[in-house]
Amino acid sequence: MLHGFEHVGMTSSDLDRTIWFYCELLELRLHLRKPQPSGEVAFLDAGGGMLEIFAPVASIERSRDIPPHEAGMRHMTFAFSDIDRVVQRLEDEGIEILERPRLAHNQDMFKRVAFCRDPDGIIVELAERAASRQ
DSSP: OOOOOOEEEEEOSOHHHHHIIIIIITOOEEEEEEEETTEEEEEEEOSSSEEEEEEESSOOOOOOOOOTTSOSOOOEEEEOSOHHHHHHHHHHTTOOEEEEEEEOSOTTTEEEEEEEEOTTSOEEEEEEEOGGGO
């Protein structure tokens, strides 16, 4: 029996900076942070699942965008009640905004969306849910 979505694992080049982005700017909550033999790991609670962020001792390259014709994770999405407020906070901190708030293409799922990049270049979608999903 499925209990629910648990977590997505990702790699960070700077764990402090990544925790700052997701916790201070996007309001996730740090649940656990601890050293590992080859780096450090943190779990951030997103309300309906977690982000597992691993920061290896070795340097890593910036994330690359996955083209539509290639398998892979293209972006991750977080739901907010007011994406205008979140985008303004991100802009105030100098975060790269890819798309300012606009009407969503799939109105059955989302009312409005915006896109930005996290500190390692991963695309993050900010969404306001459709009324039917409130």
